[in-house]
Amino acid sequence: MLALAGQSGHPVSYLTHFEIRNFSFVRSSTSNDGQKQRSKVSFLKSFFQPAIFLPIAGFAGVIVLWWIIALFRQEMMPTPPEALVKNLDFILNPFHRGGPGDLGLGWLLLSSLSRVCIGFLLGAIVAIPLGVWIGLSHGAWLALNPIIQVFKPVSPLVWLPIALAIFNAAEPSAIFVIFITSLWSTIINTAEGVGNVPKEYLEVAQVLEMPRWKQLIKVVLPASLPYIFTGLRISLGISWLVIVAVEMLTGGVGIGFFVWDEWNRLNVSSVFLAVFVIGLTGLVLDYALVRLQTIVTHRPVRST
16 A cells, blocks of 8 residues: 655555455455345245245155155055165166067057047047037937936946957057047036027127128137136046056056056056156146147136
8 A cells, every 4th residue: 555645745545456456356256145145035935935835845745655654564665765766767768668568668658648649639529519519509408418417427447348349459449438538528518618608799790690600610619618628628637547547457558557567566666656657747738738728718727
């Protein structure tokens, strides 16, 4: 530091170049530390928001419960770390192909998804027009509603022996069961949506002298779309649930047969892996339909 005499005769102090740089570095370090501290606090606040923290806590509770049960049933039940270690090969090599009976979990999942998609799409092609017809025609409602109410409570697996008797093969039988399963919710919700179209909309269409087919396309179907998609989401969820049970009974290639085969080998760790894979796949399927509904209706869908 240098001390020089000013015009008034008093000494004036000046910081050296090194001291100025050192002071700037200290200020910069303090500022960076403050930013890091604020970012940590912000992360903790966002993590402990109910929408994030509570689902994580719920899943943690399920894993803890699994762990406790496994400690009392060590001869059969693996703990979560043990299950993870035993399933690493399935997780890291989902598309392994070692032969006809040696397929990775990814191939099995794709086989099940293909059956579900084919049966579900065929069901939607039949169910939506039927639902529209029932919603528009009181006569159709009188004729078809009793049939729907009789067949709707029937367990989907009851249709499997009938399908095997008709097709004499496992693959089309599984698709047929998915087709039957996906009909009822879509028909009922579509008919409900068409029946609840505001009368004012139809009266305006009649004033404008719209043809009947144009009323259907421009008024009835757009107003019914939320109901239709609700039915489709329910049907898709049930279809994914049913295909696992059907594949456990019919065998072949699929995630359901994988569950049954691993249980026969007393490999419960792989059964737990299948549980998580089936659940996550169902979640993704429902999310995909929600996104499709948002795109088609141009309205956000309330999460359920």
